[in-house]
Amino acid sequence: MTDIKAQLDVLPGLDPRAPLLQVNDLHVEFRTRDGVAxxxxxxxxxxxxxxxxxxxxxxxCGKSVTAQAIMGILETPPGHITRGEIRYRGVDLLKVRExxxxxxxxxxxxxxxxxxxxxxxxxxxxxxxxxxLFRVHRGASRADAKSRAIELLxxxxxxxxxxxxxxxxxxxxxxxxxxxxxxxxxxxxxxVLIADEPTTALDVTVQAQIMGLLAELQRQRxxxxxxxxxxxGVVADVADRISVMYAGRIVEEAPVYDIYARPAxxxxxxxxxxxxxxxxxxxxxxxxRGLPPALTAIPAGCAFHxxxxxxxxxxxxxxxxxxxxxxxxxTARCHFFRxxxxx
Amino acid sequence: xxxxxxPATIDTRPRSLxxxxxxxxxxxxxxxxxxxxxxxxxxxxxxxxxxTSANPADCTLSRQYAGPSGGALFGFDYQGCDVFAxxxxxxxNSLWVGLLATLLAGVIGLFFGMAAGYFxxxxxxxxxxxxxxxxxxxxxxxxxxxxxxxxxxGDDGVTAVTLTLGLLxxxxxxxxxxxxxxxxxxxxYVAAARMLGASPARLMFRHILPNAFAPFIVVMALxxxxxxxxxxxxxxxxxxxxxxxxxxxxQIAEAQKHARVAPAPLIWPSTFLAATVLAFxxxxxxxxxxxxxxxx
Amino acid sequence: MFRYIVRRxxxxxxxxxxxxxxxxALMFANQDDPVQALxxxxxxxxxxREALTERYHLDEGLLSQYWYYMSNLxxxxxxxxxxxxxxxxxxxxxxxVTVRLSLMALVIAAALALGAGxxxxxxxxxxxxxxxxxxxxxxxxxxxxxxxxxxxxxFGMELGWFPATASRNASFYALLLPALVLATTVVATQLRVTxxxxxxxxxxxxxxxxxxxxLAPRRVIWVHVLRNSLIPLVTLIGVDLGVLMSGALVTEGVxxxxxxxxxxxxxxxxxDGPMVxxxxxxxxxxxxxxxxxxxLLYAALDPRIRYE
Numbered sequence: 001m002t003d004i005k006a007q008l009d010v011l012p013g014l015d016p017r018a019p020l021l022q023v024n025d026l027h028v029e030f031r032t033r034d035g036v037a038x039x040x041x042x043x044x045x046x047x048x049x050x051x052x053x054x055x056x057x058x059x060x061c062g063k064s065v066t067a068q069a070i071m072g073i074l075e076t077p078p079g080h081i082t083r084g085e086i087r088y089r090g091v092d093l094l095k096v097r098e099x100x101x102x103x104x105x106x107x108x109x110x111x112x113x114x115x116x117x118x119x120x121x122x123x124x125x126x127x128x129x130x131x132x133l134f135r136v137h138r139g140a141s142r143a144d145a146k147s148r149a150i151e152l153l154x155x156x157x158x159x160x161x162x163x164x165x166x167x168x169x170x171x172x173x174x175x176x177x178x179x180x181x182x183x184x185x186x187x188x189x190x191x192v193l194i195a196d197e198p199t200t201a202l203d204v205t206v207q208a209q210i211m212g213l214l215a216e217l218q219r220q221r222x223x224x225x226x227x228x229x230x231x232x233g234v235v236a237d238v239a240d241r242i243s244v245m246y247a248g249r250i251v252e253e254a255p256v257y258d259i260y261a262r263p264a265x266x267x268x269x270x271x272x273x274x275x276x277x278x279x280x281x282x283x284x285x286x287x288x289r290g291l292p293p294a295l296t297a298i299p300a301g302c303a304f305h306x307x308x309x310x311x312x313x314x315x316x317x318x319x320x321x322x323x324x325x326x327x328x329x330x331t332a333r334c335h336f337f338r339x340x341x342x343x
Numbered sequence: 344x345x346x347x348x349x350p351a352t353i354d355t356r357p358r359s360l361x362x363x364x365x366x367x368x369x370x371x372x373x374x375x376x377x378x379x380x381x382x383x384x385x386x387x388x389x390x391x392x393x394x395t396s397a398n399p400a401d402c403t404l405s406r407q408y409a410g411p412s413g414g415a416l417f418g419f420d421y422q423g424c425d426v427f428a429x430x431x432x433x434x435x436n437s438l439w440v441g442l443l444a445t446l447l448a449g450v451i452g453l454f455f456g457m458a459a460g461y462f463x464x465x466x467x468x469x470x471x472x473x474x475x476x477x478x479x480x481x482x483x484x485x486x487x488x489x490x491x492x493x494x495x496x497g498d499d500g501v502t503a504v505t506l507t508l509g510l511l512x513x514x515x516x517x518x519x520x521x522x523x524x525x526x527x528x529x530x531x532y533v534a535a536a537r538m539l540g541a542s543p544a545r546l547m548f549r550h551i552l553p554n555a556f557a558p559f560i561v562v563m564a565l566x567x568x569x570x571x572x573x574x575x576x577x578x579x580x581x582x583x584x585x586x587x588x589x590x591x592x593x594q595i596a597e598a599q600k601h602a603r604v605a606p607a608p609l610i611w612p613s614t615f616l617a618a619t620v621l622a623f624x625x626x627x628x629x630x631x632x633x634x635x636x637x638x639x
Numbered sequence: 640m641f642r643y644i645v646r647r648x649x650x651x652x653x654x655x656x657x658x659x660x661x662x663x664a665l666m667f668a669n670q671d672d673p674v675q676a677l678x679x680x681x682x683x684x685x686x687x688r689e690a691l692t693e694r695y696h697l698d699e700g701l702l703s704q705y706w707y708y709m710s711n712l713x714x715x716x717x718x719x720x721x722x723x724x725x726x727x728x729x730x731x732x733x734x735x736v737t738v739r740l741s742l743m744a745l746v747i748a749a750a751l752a753l754g755a756g757x758x759x760x761x762x763x764x765x766x767x768x769x770x771x772x773x774x775x776x777x778x779x780x781x782x783x784x785x786x787x788x789x790x791x792x793x794f795g796m797e798l799g800w801f802p803a804t805a806s807r808n809a810s811f812y813a814l815l816l817p818a819l820v821l822a823t824t825v826v827a828t829q830l831r832v833t834x835x836x837x838x839x840x841x842x843x844x845x846x847x848x849x850x851x852x853x854l855a856p857r858r859v860i861w862v863h864v865l866r867n868s869l870i871p872l873v874t875l876i877g878v879d880l881g882v883l884m885s886g887a888l889v890t891e892g893v894x895x896x897x898x899x900x901x902x903x904x905x906x907x908x909x910x911d912g913p914m915v916x917x918x919x920x921x922x923x924x925x926x927x928x929x930x931x932x933x934x935l936l937y938a939a940l941d942p943r944i945r946y947e
Contacts, residue, residue, distance in 0.1 A: 073850040105853035118844035123866045123942060133852055168942040476657030481926050483885030484919045487907055492665045572782035579784040581908050599788035603796050613785040621780030
């Protein structure tokens with residue numbers, strides 16, 4: 001197995017000492033009949049081995065599109081990456097040929113999707129869909145691929161893996177299906193795992209089990225994990241760092257405790273104030289006023305200004321606020337971050 | 344394409360599906376072309392004398408296979424009849440039978456489909472099995488038996504063919520109606536209306552039928568095209584219109600035997616028939632595309 | 640799976656008796672003179688009258704008539720035509736060429752529908768796709784009564800590329816033109832269904848997963864998408880068999896192929912009631928059995944149905 005990984009290392013420019021994953025100034029737009037939707041507008045972040053980065057934002061903020069851009073599975077057209085780089089161990093994946101890019105997928109960067117029922121092919125057994133990876137990427141024999149698939153199901157703790165391998169996705173419960181998804185993503189030992197709302201479709205108790213499993217597998221394999229979610233509750237337990245995304249930009253990036261203790265961007269602050277808290281029981285929750293902007297018409301300057309209580313004249317004018325260094329390893333794109341921090 | 348840098352102007356008019364669909368239709372070339380063609384054919388069917396003054400039944404053997412002359416643009420056939428006049432007058436029977444049969448199928452389908460969808464349970468089961476039985480008989484085979492049984496001696500077969508086609512083709516209309524009603528019944532707004540005490544009739548006509556209307560119209564347009572073709576097929580086989588009745592099917596059947604010597608009497612009714620069927624299919628397609636944009 | 644088969648079988652039996660009863664009732668029930676109806680407008684001799692009455696038990700009640708009709712049919716006894724020939728023998732003589740013709744048509748249609756449908760769905764909105772859509776529209780608008788004689792005239796007579804008629808032992812080549820004509824009755828719908836279904840499946844989440852697994856586009860389409868898209872196509876083929884039977888009636892007549900269709904057409908023309916009833920009944924049975932087979936195939940393709 002390691003020798004096959006080594007073969008993959010012919011990726012030109014691959015540098016084992018370079019950061020695991022680095023996204024710089026990524027721009028993605030969708031060209032549709034009704035205009036150009038700017039889904040991602042200069043997102044930048046990095047990921048280290050063994051680390052969990054949560055990308056947090058409301059639906060439509062561009063977080064899933066970012067994930068698909070990293071995987072290279074954007075629907076093109078209408079989706080186009082117009083600028084930026086996605087560096088995996090120093091190699092810009094956007095400049096790699098499609099055949100090589102394909103080998104990066106699942107082998108080095110893998111992904112888990114939100115709704116496992118629709119994300120699995122309904123007409124093939126779970127075993128086929130798992131074994132397919134070994135057969136296509138590793139040239140494994142039918143029997144070998146099957147036994148590896150059973151091993152995987154065991155690893156994600158699906159009971160009676162040996163017999164369930166012949167079952168179809170619709171015969172599994174929601175939680176078990178998500179375990180199958182995880183098994184599929186981990187099959188080829190990727191170094192980066194992107195989980196796009198992995199627990200949103202599940203019951204709360206099952207959510208905790210799945211998150212626990214993910215965290216454990218991540219520790220075992222020292223993987224970098226990008227957790228995409230809109231749920232601040234999920235993030236607090238497992239993430240090391242958080243990138244808050246709004247209208248296709250990362251507006252704040254910080255270690256998880258700092259962000260919960262003292263948000264530096266008004267949007268992060270508003271998000272935190274909108275979750276119910278036990279210690280503040282009986283008080284009114286504050287909702288964020290207004291709606292996220294349409295991606296075809298993102299406001300000039302700071303995209304959040306129409307909904308922001310701190311907004312003043314500079315916020316309404318281009319260019320958008322730069323990423324101010326708030327503290328070591330901490331940035332915020334807000335001209336008035338000091339006010340927000342309450343300094 | 345709108346300029347993305349401009350702020351989006353918000354349209355405050357209420358936008359409904361039918362409004363959107365009509366907007367789409369108005370800009371659809373196919374819709375205008377096919378409606379124009381359909382209108383022309385209807386005009387031909389109901390006022391044939393606008394197009395030709397010749398008598399289609401006026402046949403003289405001495406003119407057999409004579410070339411085009413005067414009003415007889417397409418020449419003369421085996422019997423020495425004016426091909427142009429017969430083709431124009433043929434539109435009448437073809438259209439008339441097609442329209443009536445489709446109307447009949449529509450009424451039966453509407454009624455059965457609504458009943459099956461609305462009442463569900465045993466009514467639905469019985470009607471659905473009934474549909475299965477009708478669909479269990481390959482269409483033309485059923486029509487052959489049906490039409491032969493219905494037509495009396497010496498009659499021109501118009502009633503028999505109309506009844507045959509109507510009684511064998513209502514199933515698609517019934518199915519569409521049934522699924523629309525079932526879908527609408529499951530909608531929260533219908534449940535809400537029912538809880539507010541709306542009567543079954545009000546539920547049906549105010550809340551359920553309007554939603555089923557578009558797919559139903561599409562099925563009707565497609566069925567009209569199919570029924571016109573089916574009439575021609577039955578006439579071709581000799582169980583459709585007969586005797587002195589003029590129809591494209593009869594013409595094609597007759598001309599096919601002599602196509603080697605005289606292709607014109609075969610080509611012209613064929614062209615008119617194809618154009619008619621095409622017009623209604625295109626119309627149905629255009630309406631469906633407008634109402635169901637995801638299938639485009 | 641077992642429950643599915645049982646349910647389908649029960650439904651088929653019900654449909655079977657319903658459909659045969661409808662056909663039967665149309666022929667015999669409520670006629671002023673059922674013997675005359677069987678013989679058409681021809682004068683009926685006393686001996687023929689007697690023979691027909693005995694054969695179809697026309698002097699008994701409707702239900703017992705149906706009983707005799709069905710038991711004869713199911714034991715393979717189809718009786719004699721008005722012209723005094725064994726209907727069973729007529730059928731035996733004529734079915735092989737019809738089966739060959741229909742199979743050729745079905746294979747041609749399915750191959751075209753799959754190839755062009757998948758390509759069209761991948762290249763939606765392209766010149767090829769629009770061309771295919773226009774082409775299917777044209778085919779839908781050309782009834783077989785138009786296409787069969789016109790194709791025979793153009794390709795069989797004027798251009799002489801194909802034989803204009805075909806015999807009972809016709810070669811593959813001689814049957815090609817009629818098979819193509821017959822295929823046009825079903826190819827347009829099949830193609831459109833394939834295109835729509837592939838296009839819909841291409842947008843499905845599991846396709847995104849397959850791509851995330853690093854599979855080549857070819858494998859994504861021909862392994863993952865196609866299997867899902869085949870489900871509606873297979874259902875359609877059940878219906879298409881009926882369309883093909885109808886089409887064979889005209890096609891065989893035009894091309895003078897001595898198959899089931901042209902025999903039946905001949906029976907209609909000569910107003911041979913017993914022959915029409917016999918042929919139609921057998922064809923209805925074939926149609927229903929083939930549909931059952933298609934249903935089972937459907938279950939084999941779609942596990943969600945198998946494990947209901």
